[in-house]
Amino acid sequence: MSVRALALASGTTGLEDHRLLIGALLGGVDSEWTLDRRPGLLGGGGNPAAVTGSGMTATVGAFAAVVPGASSPTQGPYLVVSTDPVEVPLVDGPAVGDRVDVLGVVVHDDVYDSTGAVSAEVRVIDPAVDVTTLPLHGVTVPQGASVGTGGVPWSSAVTDRRVYTATHGGVISVPDMAARNRLGAVRDGTLVHVFATDALYMRLPTGWTPAAGQPLYDALAGIFQRRPGAWTQATLAAGITHGAGSPVELCRTPDGLVHMRGTFTTGRPINNTELGQVPAGMEPQRLTRWSTAAAQSQPNNSARVEVQPSGIIRAYAVYEPSWVSADNVTWWGTT
Structure with missing residues (x-):
């Protein structure tokens, strides 16, 4: 079915209908896939998806996240909630050189990825088979590391790879000015963050105007003369x-x-x-x-x-x- 509606009185609304329609309320992203949504953790209290470790085991704390389907243009996003800390065992370090394991959210949906699985997990991402993922942390596993050698040096081994997102109406993130300019039909008042300029822009009836960052300061410099200090x-x-x-x-x-x-x-x-x-x-x-x-x-x-x-x-x-x-x-x- 190409046209979907949420909670039809007939009761024919299915699980995939709910996922796609609720996902439509999430924050947009510059993508060739219309149903794609901006990935990341949904901001909340505390430190979502914080990681601790002992020996060869990582523990990832609770979180709520958006994981965009990466197997098909019609797949849409997945809302994933982890309510309790999850322990992730790591394989012993390699015989030669160090290894970097990426802890993250992995979603398998056989309708789209032909994996034969329907699941959502927090574990080490396997790029060979995992397509729909959300990275959270990188962990450097030293050569020969094991429980017997003391495991991973957790105080220095973790690299934070978390990103955050917002529901529809929040700030839209795009990579560059060209991507921002493609958003020609958004409503006035829409806020867009452009990574290339590290600046925030607001859509007004006259077009895009800087709202924060260096482009705003440059615009103000052309309007206001900086006042002198004390005489x-x-x-x-x-x-x-x-x-x-x-x-x-x-x-x-x-x-x-x-x-x-x-x-x-x-x-x-x-x-x-x-x-x-x-x-x-x-x-x-x-x-x-x-x-x-x-x-x-x-x-x-x-x-x-x-x-x-x-x-x-x-x-x-x-x-x-x-x-x-x-x-x-x-x-x-x-x-």
């Missing part, structure tokens, strides 16, 4: 003061851009004269120069201001007692 006064050289209500201050943005503002007041003509010192941590990466406003009767009413990598501020071409503006002077600070 700190410069240390003025002897004989240099600042204008009334216009102290010479500096601040630094989180990106390292240093801003200066205020007014230096000089009691004498100056040329190649130190005006002050910027606060520690705000020094420029290299010598920087500006032409800035200065109140003097000479042409252009301006002066040259330099800030050295040491943080010393100097001024040039101030021919009479005057003031020199520090407003709008900026540079990139050291990292």
